[in-house]
Amino acid sequence: MNLDGWDVVLWVHLLAMAFFIGGQLFLGIAVVPVFRAQGGSESPATDWMRPIARRFGWGSLVALAVALVTGAAMASDQNLWQETALNIKMTLVVIAIVRLPPRLRHEGHQPPAANVDPARLAGDRARRNRALGCA
Secondary structure (H helix, E strand, O other): OOOHHHHHHHHHHHHHHHHHHHHHHHHHHHHHHHHHHHHHHOOOOOOHHHHHHHHHHHHHHHHHHHHHHHHHHHHHHHHHOOOHHHHHHHHHHHHHHHHHHHHHHHOOOHHHHHHHHHHHHHHHHHHHHHHHHOO
């Protein structure tokens, strides 16, 4: 099997798209419905769910940027800019770019540490220490 540089670009492109699309599907189909069923932003899971979602959001943004750069490079190399399939893909990318940043910025959102009740944190620590036999 003889791979050239464009094969590597294609694989990086496919990997970035798999991360972006697969992750969005996983969040939308599995994580968010369960989170909402558990009480959503009123549940204790909010303390750990928001940082995870925010980190994944930034990872998705990087994956989307990598896919955009590698896709543009491949389209230029193969002179595909006038192809209908590419135009449909680019329209979907623009929609994703327009929709992604608002989810990464929550106006008035405090870091999770600022939202933690000190009494609850002390109680959690005490329960953990008892469970580990440290108390």
